[in-house]
Amino acid sequence: MAPPPANPQAYLQSLSRWRPLEIAFWLATLLPFWLFPNYLGLANQIAVAALFALSLDLILGYAGIVSLGHAAFFGVGAYTAGLFSKFVWGEVFTGLIAAALMAALFGYVSSFIVARFRHLTLIMITLGLGLLLHSAANSAHFITGGSDGFQGISMWKVAGLFRFDLYGQTAYAYSLGVLFIVFLCARRLINSPFGLSLRGIRENWVRMPAIGADSRAHIRKVYTISAAMAGIAGALIAQTTQTVSLDALSFERSADVVVMLVLGGAGRLYGGIVGASIFLIARDQFSGIAPQYWYFWIGVLLVMVVMLLPNGILGGLSALLAKWRRK
C-alpha cells in the first residue's frame, strides 16, 4: 500500500477512491447471466436482499442502531409498489419512487420515536413497531389481502423494452441495476461529512453532544434514508415476482437481514451483499431440509460469528490480509 499522502485533504480523498477489487466485484455480479442462466431467479432474490441489507447497514453498521423491525419498511415498499401498479399504472421506475417515498414517510415518522432510545428499549421499540405493522397489515385485509397475499400486480416492460421473463433475466438485470445505483448513493453518503458523523455516533454516543453534535437529528435523517432504501428493496421484490405476501413484513425477514449483514460484516458496505449471497445460496442448496433445521445452522453460525468472527466474513478477511501484509 502506498504511504498516506502528507496533505490531509488528499488523504481523506484517497479513502473514498475506487479500489480494483471493488470494480472486479461489480463486474463479477454480471457473471450469472452467462454462468448460471438457470439461477437468475435466485440471483434476483440475492440482489434484493443485498439492497435490503445495505439499507440496514447504514443504521446498524454506521450509526450503531440495532433494529429488529427493519422489515416494516421493506413491507411498506412492497405493498406500495403493488398498490401503485394496481391502481395507477405498471411503469416500474415511478413505482419504485412511490415506494421509496412511502417508506421514507413511515421511516421519518417512526424516527422520532426511535431516536429517543438506546440499548434494549431501542431494540424493543423497533421490534414492537415492526410487529405492530405486521399485525395491522394482517387485519387490513381489504388493502393487503391479509394472509392470502396481495394479488393483481401486473408490470409494464422495463423502459418499454424488456418484459419480465420466466427465466428472470430482466428481473435480475433490473434489480442489479437498482442495487448498483443505490449502492453508489450509499457509498457517497458514508464518505460524506454526514457519514463521518454517523461513525462518530457509533464510536461514542456520549461524546457527540460534547462536540456540539445533535445526534438525534442525524439519527432521524439516516433512519429515513435507510427506510427509503429498504422500501426500494421491497418494491423490487413486488415488481419482479408480481406478488406480495405478509412475510414481507414479518419478524423472520427482519431477523434474516440482521443475520445476513452480520455474517458478511456490518459497517463495511459490501458486508450486506456478501452476507446476502452466502445466506441465500446456502438456503437454496439446503432447501430440502425442514425450516427448523435450517435455523439450527443459522443459530450455530451466529454463535460462531460472535465468538470467532466479530466483524463478519469481510472483517475476518481484511484482518487476515493485514496480517499477511505485515509479514
Added chain:
Amino acid sequence: MSVADTNASSGFALSTRGLSRSFGQLVVARDINLNLPVGARYALIGPNGAGKTTLINLMTGMLPPNHGQILLGGEDITALTPQARVKRGLARTFQINSLFAHLNPLEAVTLAVCERRGISPKFWQNIAVNKEAIEEAYDILTRLKLGDVAYQTTRELPYGRQRLLEIALALATKPKVLLLDEPAAGVPQEESGDIFEVVASLSNDLTLLFIEHDMHVVFRFATHIIVLVGGAVFTEGSPAEIAADPGVREVYLGKRHHG
C-alpha cells in the same frame, strides 16, 4: 495565534448563580456562585468526591441542576441542551478518555469541525471537498503536536497522545470557555508538564477552568484557584492566597471533613 479581543465588555465569560444539585440525601453541589472573567485560568481543586466533575457536568448540561442558573457571556444557558451550549462556545474534556476509538485523529477532529461549521448534515458531498474544514482540523492537530499521528487509529495511540486528542476535540468546537477535567489524569508526572504546556499555549482570550490534583501544576498554571469541599465552594482566591490559607491545608490533610 489569534490576538485577544476586547470582549471584556460582556463582563464574565462564565458565571453560575446558586447552582445546586442533590441525589436524594446526597448533596453534590450546594449553592455554587462563580464568576470567570474572560481569559482567566482557573483551577478547581478539592478532595475526592468534592463534586468537581459534577460541577463540570452541571455547567455543560450533562446533569440538570435542581436550582440555580448558568450564564455564558451573560446569556442564561441553564435550559439549553449540551450540544447547544457547545455551539455557544462552552466546551469540555473528560477525565476518562472519551474518544472515537476506530477513527483517526484527523477524522475525529474533522468531525468536530464539521459539526461546528454546520456541514455535517451534508450527505451528498464527499468530505474531502471541504478543504477549509480539513485544514482547520489538521492545524489544530499540529498545534497539539498530533500532526505525526493524524492518520493512526485512535485506539492505537499512546495514552499521552490520547489525552492531547481529548483537548484537540474540544478546541475544534472553537470554545470561548474550556473546562478541562484533569487533562493529565493517568499521565506519568514527567509528561503531565507537556500537556499543561500545551494548555498554557492556548490563545489568551480563551477562558479556562481545569481540575487538577498536582499542586505544583496548579500553582504554576492557574491565575485563580477555587477550592471545592462537600459540593460547596470552600474558598477561592489567587494562588498566593490559597497557599497561605490554613483552612485549605487542613482540608487537604483531612483534619476537617466539612467546610
Added chain:
Amino acid sequence: MLPPIFGVLFDGVAYGMLLFVLSVGLSVTLGLMNFVNLAHCAFAMLGGYVTVVLMRDFNWPFFATLPAAFFASAVVSIIVERTLYRRLYRATDLDQVLLTIGLAFISVAVAAWFFTTQQQPITMPGYLRGSIDFFGLNIGLYRLFLVVVGIAVTILLIVTVEHTRFGAQVRAAVDNQRMARGLGINVDRTFAITFALGSGLAGLGGALAIEIVGLDPQFALHYLVYVLIIVSVGGLGSILGSFAAACLIGISDIAGKYYVPELGAFLIYLVMVAVLMWRPAGLFGKR
C-alpha cells in the same frame, strides 16, 4: 351474577401470572448485568419438556415435576452462563442479541429433533381440572392455581430481595454496580446465582404454561416477544414492575382476543409502544 367482563379480567390476570413467572428472571438479570438474553424462553421451554417427559414416560405426578423443571433449567443456564455468556458482558448489544438469538434458534431445532414439531399434551391431575362457579362466573381451577402460584412467587421474591443478605447484594448490584464491587460484593457470583434462579423460574413457567398455551418448539421464540414486552414495559430489574406489566399485558391480550379478535396481537404491541413512549424506562424503571 357477575358480568362476563370479570371472567375476562380473571383469565387475563391468570395469564398475566404465567407471563410473570416466565419473565421476572429476565428482568432481574437485565437490570443486574444489562445482558440482553434472548434465549430466556429457551430455558422456559426446557422446563416444559422436562415436565412432559417426567409425566409421560416416568409417570411422575404433575406437582413433583415442577421442582425438576426448575432445577433442570437452572442447571443448564449455569452451564451456558459460565461457558458463553460471561464473555459477552462487556460486548455490544448487537453481539449479545446475536449470540442469544442464535442459541434460541438452536434450542428450537434441538427440541424439534427430540420431540417433533407437534404439541405435547399432558393430562392434568383431576383436582386441577374443571371449574367452580363463583356468582355465575366460570372460574377454571387451573387458572386459579396459576394465580396462587404467581402471587406466591411474587411474595417469595420480594421477601428474598428485601429481607435477606443475598437480596441486599442483588439490590446493591442493580442500583450501582461499581459501588457494589467497591463494597466487596462479588457481583459476578451474585449475577450467576440470580441468573440461575431466574432461568429456573422460567423453567417453572414453561412447565406451568403447557396446560394454557401448549408446548411446541416455537415456544422459545413466540413467548420471547411477550417476555421482552413485559420486561421493557415493567422496567428493568423491577419485580413489582414485571408483576404490573404482566397483569397489564395478560389482561390486554385476553381482552383483545375476546372483544376485538380481528386485531390479533395488535393491542399488546400498541400497549407496549405507548408505555415506552410515555415512560422510556418502563413503568417502574429507574433509568
